[in-house]
Amino acid sequence: MNLMESLDESKKYIESRLDGRKPEIGLVLGSGLGDMAETIGDPVVIDYHEIPHFPVSTVPGHKGRLVIGELEGRTVLCMQGRFHYYEGYSMDEVVYPVRVMKMLGISNLFLTNAAGCVNESWKPGDLMLISDHIKIVAENPLRGRNPDELGERFFDMTNAYDKGLLALAEKAAIKKGIPVRKGVYMLFTGPSFETPAEVRFARLAGADAVGMSTVPEAIAASHMRMRTLGISCLTNMAAGILDQPLNHEEVLETGERVKTTFSALVREIIRTWN
Numbered sequence: 001m002n003l004m005e006s007l008d009e010s011k012k013y014i015e016s017r018l019d020g021r022k023p024e025i026g027l028v029l030g031s032g033l034g035d036m037a038e039t040i041g042d043p044v045v046i047d048y049h050e051i052p053h054f055p056v057s058t059v060p061g062h063k064g065r066l067v068i069g070e071l072e073g074r075t076v077l078c079m080q081g082r083f084h085y086y087e088g089y090s091m092d093e094v095v096y097p098v099r100v101m102k103m104l105g106i107s108n109l110f111l112t113n114a115a116g117c118v119n120e121s122w123k124p125g126d127l128m129l130i131s132d133h134i135k136i137v138a139e140n141p142l143r144g145r146n147p148d149e150l151g152e153r154f155f156d157m158t159n160a161y162d163k164g165l166l167a168l169a170e171k172a173a174i175k176k177g178i179p180v181r182k183g184v185y186m187l188f189t190g191p192s193f194e195t196p197a198e199v200r201f202a203r204l205a206g207a208d209a210v211g212m213s214t215v216p217e218a219i220a221a222s223h224m225r226m227r228t229l230g231i232s233c234l235t236n237m238a239a240g241i242l243d244q245p246l247n248h249e250e251v252l253e254t255g256e257r258v259k260t261t262f263s264a265l266v267r268e269i270i271r272t273w274n
Ligand code: HPA
Pocket: 114, 115, 116, 117, 188, 193, 194, 210, 211, 212, 235, 236, 237, 238, 239, 246, 251
């Protein structure tokens, strides 16, 4: 079965469960934000393993399900748990859900994640609107035969992180009195955290944050001409900046500490999304 046929089956299955709901925004919840899905009103919950052709999540602490329903008066399709390249999925699998979103008529994508802070004047707990990304990882989700039905072979990434949505997010942050940073996210594959030398390299390259997700989804979304907004919760100073080792507990603790603020911002953005 080819990609378009699989996507069509996934889409039809999800649609059959939606009772006429028409999601407008696809929301991917990164580490720490997962609880937000529990606050979605009148939800339809679909486990990934129920959806034909959907990959299945393996990371502890990451749930693997779609929650579709009302958030701030909007109909959202929320991914509670995403697929990471480091788990062993191919890039095609990592971006599969975003492609299904597009098939469902969703043209707005809201990506959230946890990331390491490279910018030395910022601190753990800061929220960063993603203005652009750097991918030196060789893989690209569009490598191989181009699915022409989804988008063009060569496509623009100038506005991969939609400037209008960035402005909207900044306005939402001001309205809520939540300070935000704006910067460049650099993809590393993980699951090893970066070395101190890699973090210095990232900074030299112009990165403000490093992380293991988001970039593939943003590329696939650009290919399909979806509008994308990305926000990172900077959960830790990246390796080598502080005189202490990195660990996943710190990532989770910071995520936990800022999740109320982070979700308030996400909600205000969703409320005013245009
Ligand atoms: N590096 C990569 N990914 C991350 C980090 C980090 O320091 N923190 C949270 N996700």
